[in-house]
Amino acid sequence: xxxxxxxxxxxxxxxxxxxxxxxxxxxxxxxxxxxxxxxxxxxxxxxxxxxxxxxxxxxxxxxxxxxxxxxxxxxxxxxxxxxxxxxxxxxxxxxxxxxxxxxxxxxxxxxxxxxxxxxxxxxxxxxxxxxxxxxxxxxxxxxxxxxxxxxxxxxxxxxxxxxxxxxxxxxxxxxxxxxxxx
Amino acid sequence: xxxxxxxxxxxxxxxxxxxxxxxxxxxxxxxxxxxxxxxxxxxxxxxxxxxxxxxxxxxxxxxxxxxxxxxxxxxxxxxxxxxxxxxxxxxxxxxxxxxxxxxxxxxxxxxxxxxxxxxxxxxxxxxxxxxxxxxx
Numbered sequence: 001x002x003x004x005x006x007x008x009x010x011x012x013x014x015x016x017x018x019x020x021x022x023x024x025x026x027x028x029x030x031x032x033x034x035x036x037x038x039x040x041x042x043x044x045x046x047x048x049x050x051x052x053x054x055x056x057x058x059x060x061x062x063x064x065x066x067x068x069x070x071x072x073x074x075x076x077x078x079x080x081x082x083x084x085x086x087x088x089x090x091x092x093x094x095x096x097x098x099x100x101x102x103x104x105x106x107x108x109x110x111x112x113x114x115x116x117x118x119x120x121x122x123x124x125x126x127x128x129x130x131x132x133x134x135x136x137x138x139x140x141x142x143x144x145x146x147x148x149x150x151x152x153x154x155x156x157x158x159x160x161x162x163x164x165x166x167x168x169x170x171x172x173x174x175x176x177x178x179x180x181x182x
Numbered sequence: 183x184x185x186x187x188x189x190x191x192x193x194x195x196x197x198x199x200x201x202x203x204x205x206x207x208x209x210x211x212x213x214x215x216x217x218x219x220x221x222x223x224x225x226x227x228x229x230x231x232x233x234x235x236x237x238x239x240x241x242x243x244x245x246x247x248x249x250x251x252x253x254x255x256x257x258x259x260x261x262x263x264x265x266x267x268x269x270x271x272x273x274x275x276x277x278x279x280x281x282x283x284x285x286x287x288x289x290x291x292x293x294x295x296x297x298x299x300x301x302x303x304x305x306x307x308x309x310x311x312x313x314x315x316x317x318x
Contacts, residue, residue, distance in 0.1 A: 067208050070206070070208075071206070075252070076205070076206065076253070077205055077206065077253075078203060078205045078249060078250075078252070078253040079223055079230055080223050080225050080226060081223065082224070107208070107211065107216070108208060109206070109208045109209055109216045109217075109218035109219070110206060110208060110209075110218065111218045111221050112218075112221055112222065112223045112224060113221075113224045113299075115299070117216065117217065117218040117303075119216055119217070119218075121211060121213065121214070121216070123213070124213055124214050124311055125311070127217070127307060127310075127311070129216070129217045129218075129303055129307055131296075131299050131300075131303060133296070133299070135296075137296040138296070139296045139297070139298075139299035139300035139303055140300060140303065141217070141300055141303035141304035141306075141307050142304075142307075143307050143308065143311055148304060148307070148308065149304065150300035150301055150303060150304040151300055152294075152296045152297050152300050
């Protein structure tokens with residue numbers, strides 16, 4: 001989400017509070033002034049939404065990095081697991097940043113081959129798990145009641161593959177599943 | 183059917199529970215173990231488990247006999263052998279150490295590692311779904 005984030009940063013830098021204050025205090029009534037007010041209002045609303053979203057994603061990325069540090073040495077599972085690969089961490093971070101706003105953020109788990117698992121577990125009977133390794137081909141699997149499956153999708157670093165978006169959305173589309181169970 | 187040095191049968195019965203030690207809090211949540219907890223090790227091509235059931239004291243006893251104490255045991259995932267086999271893999275006794283077994287028979291595709299991983303993930307997800315979580 002580079003555009004909203006940079007907008008947020010830009011607004012913060014040039015005087016976010018000043019813009020907000022200007023909106024509240026404005027008494028302009030001409031059509032041109034109202035157009036400006038609406039435009040500024042839209043920018044502020046977008047910036048606030050982006051800021052909240054970026055905050056959640058930043059927290060998720062912090063969790064990911066903490067997990068990577070915890071599993072930075074081989075044998076982190078008490079067996080023969082490989083250390084988490086830094087490239088997998090990099091790709092996983094990009095994946096989180098690229099997630100559409102309406103997709104809940106995942107939980108993370110280390111895998112024995114040094115990859116990172118991004119999991120959505122709304123319930124014991126519905127889950128979606130995607131594996132981020134050291135290239136742009138992502139393995140994933142899902143359980144949805146009696147239905148289950150697996151596939152591979154390509155991630156270009158910017159856009160989440162549509163099949164993956166649809167898969168995650170599908171397991172959250174039943175009832176009122178809680179978004180994050182951990 | 184023969185007996186192993188531990189006194190257990192050399193064939194793991196469908197009714198037996200197998201236990202995976204969990205040393206990472208990211209391998210489970212409040213509901214269940216996560217699929218990654220059951221993915222096979224790429225070097226040994228299997229997943230190490232123990233035939234120690236779901237009783238916390240027995241799990242700790244086996245852990246203390248077999249660990250190098252470099253990790254802390256946080257929880258255990260316990261699954262019926264029949265459920266593991268229904269997922270498409272097998273449980274084979276492999277001692278020593280006592281009560282040790284491996285989940286074997288995972289798909290390995292030399293020409294497509296990501297498809298291989300996807301297939302393994304689906305199996306691991308099924309086992310995780312059928313497993314009970316024991317907090318230690």
